[in-house]
Amino acid sequence: xxxxxxxxxxxxxxxxxxxxxxxxxxxxxxxxxxxxxxxxxxxxxxxxxxxxxxxxxxxxxxxxxxxxxxxxxxxxxxxxxxxxxxxxxxxxxxxxxxxxxxxxxxxxxxxxxxxxxxxxxxxxxxxxxxxxxxxxxxxxxxxxxxxxxxxxxxxxxxxxxxxxxxxxxxxxxxxxxxxxxxxxxxxxxxxxxxxxxxxxxxxxxxxxxxxxxxxxxxxxxxxxxxxxxxxxxxxxxxxxxx
Amino acid sequence: xxxxxxxxxxxxxxxxxxxxxxxxxxxxxxxxxxxxxxxxxxxxxxxxxxxxxxxxxxxxxxxxxxxxxxxxxxxxxxxxxxxxxxxxxxxxxxxxxxxxxxxxxxxxxxxxxxxxxxxxxxxxxxxxxxxxxxxxxxxxxxxxxxxxxxxxxxxxxxxxxxxxxxxxxxxxxxxxxxxxxxxxxxxxxxxxxxxxxxxxxxxxxxxxxxxxxxxxxxxx
Numbered sequence: 448x449x450x451x452x453x454x455x456x457x458x459x460x461x462x463x464x465x466x467x468x469x470x471x472x473x474x475x476x477x478x479x480x481x482x483x484x485x486x487x488x489x490x491x492x493x494x495x496x497x498x499x500x501x502x503x504x505x506x507x508x509x510x511x512x513x514x515x516x517x518x519x520x521x522x523x524x525x526x527x528x529x530x531x532x533x534x535x536x537x538x539x540x541x542x543x544x545x546x547x548x549x550x551x552x553x554x555x556x557x558x559x560x561x562x563x564x565x566x567x568x569x570x571x572x573x574x575x576x577x578x579x580x581x582x583x584x585x586x587x588x589x590x591x592x593x594x595x596x597x598x599x600x601x602x603x604x605x606x607x608x609x610x611x612x613x614x615x616x617x618x619x620x621x622x623x624x625x626x627x628x629x630x631x632x633x634x635x636x637x638x639x640x641x642x643x644x645x646x647x648x649x650x651x652x653x654x655x656x657x658x659x660x661x662x663x664x665x666x667x668x669x670x671x672x673x674x675x676x677x678x679x680x681x682x683x684x685x686x687x688x689x
Numbered sequence: 690x691x692x693x694x695x696x697x698x699x700x701x702x703x704x705x706x707x708x709x710x711x712x713x714x715x716x717x718x719x720x721x722x723x724x725x726x727x728x729x730x731x732x733x734x735x736x737x738x739x740x741x742x743x744x745x746x747x748x749x750x751x752x753x754x755x756x757x758x759x760x761x762x763x764x765x766x767x768x769x770x771x772x773x774x775x776x777x778x779x780x781x782x783x784x785x786x787x788x789x790x791x792x793x794x795x796x797x798x799x800x801x802x803x804x805x806x807x808x809x810x811x812x813x814x815x816x817x818x819x820x821x822x823x824x825x826x827x828x829x830x831x832x833x834x835x836x837x838x839x840x841x842x843x844x845x846x847x848x849x850x851x852x853x854x855x856x857x858x859x860x861x862x863x864x865x866x867x868x869x870x871x872x873x874x875x876x877x878x879x880x881x882x883x884x885x886x887x888x889x890x891x892x893x894x895x896x897x898x899x900x901x902x903x904x905x906x907x908x909x
Contacts, residue, residue: 475769475770478769478790478791479698479701479769479790480700481790481791482701482769482790482791482792483698483700483701483704484791485791485792485793485794486701486704486705486708486791486792486794487704489708489793489794489795490704490707490708490711490794493794493795494711506704509700509704513700597699597700598699599699600699600703623699624720627744627745630744
């Protein structure tokens with residue numbers, strides 16, 4: 448009896464090396480939230496009876512949000528690879544994006560409250576029905592907001608939803624440490640679009656969704672004064688990919 | 690003991706700082722290699738906990754610069770890079786220890802204590818001065834056979850003084866060790882702590898050198 452490989456295997460050393468690097472990076476990136484989960488759990492265990500109720504609640508909220516972060520990272524890595532390999536199924540449906548945003552931001556509101564960060568959501572439109580994959584849109588929003596939350600120790604995070612009739616514009620602003628000019632330039636490099644590399648695993652997913660809907664993404668920041676991420680999606684349904 | 694923590698992940702950095710501070714360490718936290726280099730040039734620390742993947746200047750380059758300048762500061766690398774080659778590279782760049790993420794926080798504290806013990810040139814994990822014995826691991830102090838419970842800052846101050854017996858320590862140096870950059874220190878805080886330590890362990894333990902600082906004399 449011998450083993451029949453179900454798929455053709457590659458021996459191309461360039462592909463194998465790329466695969467090895469990608470897997471190593473994914474493993475590395477997953478270790479950051481995993482380390483945070485273990486660290487805060489260890490601190491809680493070693494402070495039994497000492498930690499005040501407020502600290503305990505904050506540490507537990509961090510553990511929960513970091514575990515969620517790992518789940519999202521895994522889902523987004525798999526989805527990102529499917530999207531760039533043209534293997535993803537898109538489930539576009541007519542949906543009111545305002546209602547979708549209101550529902551999608553609920554977990555972020557909770558995490559912000561637990562961390563003592565002010566969260567505001569400004570929606571300049573009453574309702575707007577567009578054709579989009581609701582799950583992926585919701586996860587795109589979640590990546591942008593959770594990235595902002597992760598880098599904001601105090602202050603505020605603001606989400607704005609606007610439309611000029613032909614475009615939907617999402618703006619996520621935070622009062623975190625900001626991003627250097629060099630880093631801003633790296634964030635949207637083609638390599639990030641092609642490979643889920645570095646700490647931009649979530650962002651790579653966002654880019655692949657924005658690309659699919661022929662939208663645009665950019666960011667502005669001054670170091671020390673927070674960062675603003677913009678996502679612009681066209682509303683012309685005919686132009687959207689399926 | 691004053692530790693420079695260099696970690697770019699905000700959630701991890703905040704947790705490590707909280708954990709170390711609750712264990713009596715004074716922690717200054719930088720989120721990039723460039724800032725850490727500036728801090729190392731202008732301030733003095735007892736140990737650095739260093740991540741490798743850092744913005745502006747990566748951890749290994751920072752470490753190389755430090756060692757090229759002859760700085761012997763104990764450095765513990767804390768990294769998710771877990772291959773044997775990564776660990777060898779870290780140690781060969783001048784790190785004194787290498788701990789892989791995710792890690793057990795109690796192991797981190799123990800490794801830090803071990804590095805500080807070596808820095809202080811002590812063989813025993815206990816700090817002994819006559820009838821006074823201080824255990825950095827349990828933070829228990831015994832004096833003439835009796836256990837003495839000390840508030841965190843008094844414990845840290847006593848540990849710092851005993852690790853530097855025979856050396857004159859200025860008030861500024863003591864405040865750096867007790868508070869780092871984070872807090873504004875009341876002008877007489879150090880005097881108050883010294884006063885409390887003298888009350889508990891005898892006034893001859895700590896000598897005041899007027900206008901210069903404090904010293905625990907070497908036991909002849």
